[in-house]
Amino acid sequence: xxxxxLLILPIAGLAAASLAACGGEGGSDGDGLNVVAAFxxxxxxxxxxxxxxxxxxxxxxxxxEPHDLELAPSDIAAIEEADYVVYLKGFIPELDAxxxxxxxxxALDVTTAVDTIGYDSTQVFEEDHEEEATEEEGDEHEHExxxxxxxxxxxxxxxxxxIGQAIADGLAGIDDVNADSYxxxxxxxxxxxTELDAEFTDGLAGRTSDAIVTSHAAFxxxxxxxxxxxIAISGLxxxxxxxxxxxxxxxxxxxxxxxxxxxFETLVSxxxxxxxxxxxxxxxxxxxPLEGLTDEQAEGGADxxxxxxxxxxxxxxxxxxx
Numbered sequence: 001x002x003x004x005x006l007l008i009l010p011i012a013g014l015a016a017a018s019l020a021a022c023g024g025e026g027g028s029d030g031d032g033l034n035v036v037a038a039f040x041x042x043x044x045x046x047x048x049x050x051x052x053x054x055x056x057x058x059x060x061x062x063x064x065e066p067h068d069l070e071l072a073p074s075d076i077a078a079i080e081e082a083d084y085v086v087y088l089k090g091f092i093p094e095l096d097a098x099x100x101x102x103x104x105x106x107a108l109d110v111t112t113a114v115d116t117i118g119y120d121s122t123q124v125f126e127e128d129h130e131e132e133a134t135e136e137e138g139d140e141h142e143h144e145x146x147x148x149x150x151x152x153x154x155x156x157x158x159x160x161x162x163i164g165q166a167i168a169d170g171l172a173g174i175d176d177v178n179a180d181s182y183x184x185x186x187x188x189x190x191x192x193x194t195e196l197d198a199e200f201t202d203g204l205a206g207r208t209s210d211a212i213v214t215s216h217a218a219f220x221x222x223x224x225x226x227x228x229x230x231i232a233i234s235g236l237x238x239x240x241x242x243x244x245x246x247x248x249x250x251x252x253x254x255x256x257x258x259x260x261x262x263x264f265e266t267l268v269s270x271x272x273x274x275x276x277x278x279x280x281x282x283x284x285x286x287x288x289p290l291e292g293l294t295d296e297q298a299e300g301g302a303d304x305x306x307x308x309x310x311x312x313x314x315x316x317x318x319x320x321x322x
Contacts, residue, residue: 033175036078036103038087038095039066040292041154042110042163044304046086048189049167053178057082059095062298065267066091066291071098079103083174086110086167091151106174111151113166114159117224119150119217119236150236152289156221157193157200157308164189196308200226203312208320211257213250213282215264215273218289222311228319231259233272247276254280261318263287266294285314 032053037043043058050056059075060066069092079085079098085107089096099107154160168186172179210229212219217232233250234240242250253259254276262282264273270284277284288307297307316322 033083033171034081035084035086035171036082037085038092039069041160041290041304042086042088045154045160045164045189046167049164049182049185050171051181051185053175053181054171060292062293063267063295064292069095071095076102082106084108084170086170088151088153090149108166108170110153110163110166111149114153114162116149116153117220119220119232150217150220152218152291153221154290154304155219155308156225157197158225159221161190161193164193192305196305197225199309200312203316204228204319204321206321207316209257209259210319211253211259212287212315212318213254213259213262213276214287215262215270216268216289218265218291219287228315233262233276242272251276251280254282261285261314263314263318265289266297267292285318287311287314 032055033050034057035046035050035054036057036059037046039060040058040062043056046054046056057078059071059078060069071094076098079095080102082103083106085099085103087095087099087107087109089109089111153163164186168182171182175182204226210227211231212223212228213231214233216234217230217236219228219230219232222228223230231250231253233242233246254262259280260282262273262277262280262284264270264284264286266286266288273284276282288311290304290307293302293307313322
């Protein structure tokens with residue numbers, strides 16, 4: 001994927017104007033804390049917890065894939081001038097560098113609030129074909145780049161609630177006057193997420209399959225929470241192109257396990273999912289990793305909860321639980 005190198009530019013004279021001009025959404029009007037969030041789920045959680053006491057700037061505009069975010073000078077100025085920064089270390093390396101340079105003492109890396117899980121693209125196929133996998137050493141090398149720590153924490157409502165609580169603690173640490181408000185809002189956010197978690201648990205209880213085949217390895221936390229098996233065509237980055245061996249492995253899995261649906265997402269091309277579906281006779285459907293909203297979704301009033309419930313409905317249909 002293409003990334004520009006981080007430009008460390010003089011900030012003096014830029015900051016005041018840049019907060020309003022920042023490439024993302026939101027901004028401070030001078031009232032309350034000014035918080036910069038890396039991308040949609042972190043901005044949304046901060047808004048829910050901070051309420052009227054916080055103005056949130058989302059660095060990633062609606063419709064843009066956050067993996068591809070390139071920071072403008074105005075974004076860097078916003079980070080330096082913010083009271084607090086909420087980000088996910090390792091998700092946007094360019095942002096990691098800016099936080100280290102300008103906001104190391106006023107930032108929350110949300111991975112510190114939860115137990116993270118790894119992703120290994122070969123795991124399921126090794127379980128199914130253990131002897132074959134151990135004999136062919138080249139397989140491990142070919143798939144090595146598809147391994148790593150899954151960053152898509154917010155797709156597990158339980159872990160997302162833990163992030164909300166961590167945000168409340170962080171805001172209270174710099175604004176003790178409103179600490180009780182942040183705690184109350186975080187508890188309400190947790191209650192809503194607990195209800196959503198129960199809906200997923202109940203809604204998937206009668207499923208006839210556990211397998212979800214996805215275009216991008218974004219659903220490890222969702223699978224972990226609800227006992228599903230994720231088979232991803234591409235790796236943790238949506239820009240990663242699968243090789244022919246990977247496509248053949250997934251196609252074989254689809255056939256062997258009578259998978260009916262290949263999931264693709266909203267902010268990246270569906271071409272790979274559509275190719276595999278055409279080859280295997282499966283259909284395609286959207287499973288949204290909620291890295292961001294499209295312009296249409298934002299204008300239509302969609303939010304984390306509405307999209308997650310759409311995801312649940314799609315899973316119920318694909319897994320025979322509808």
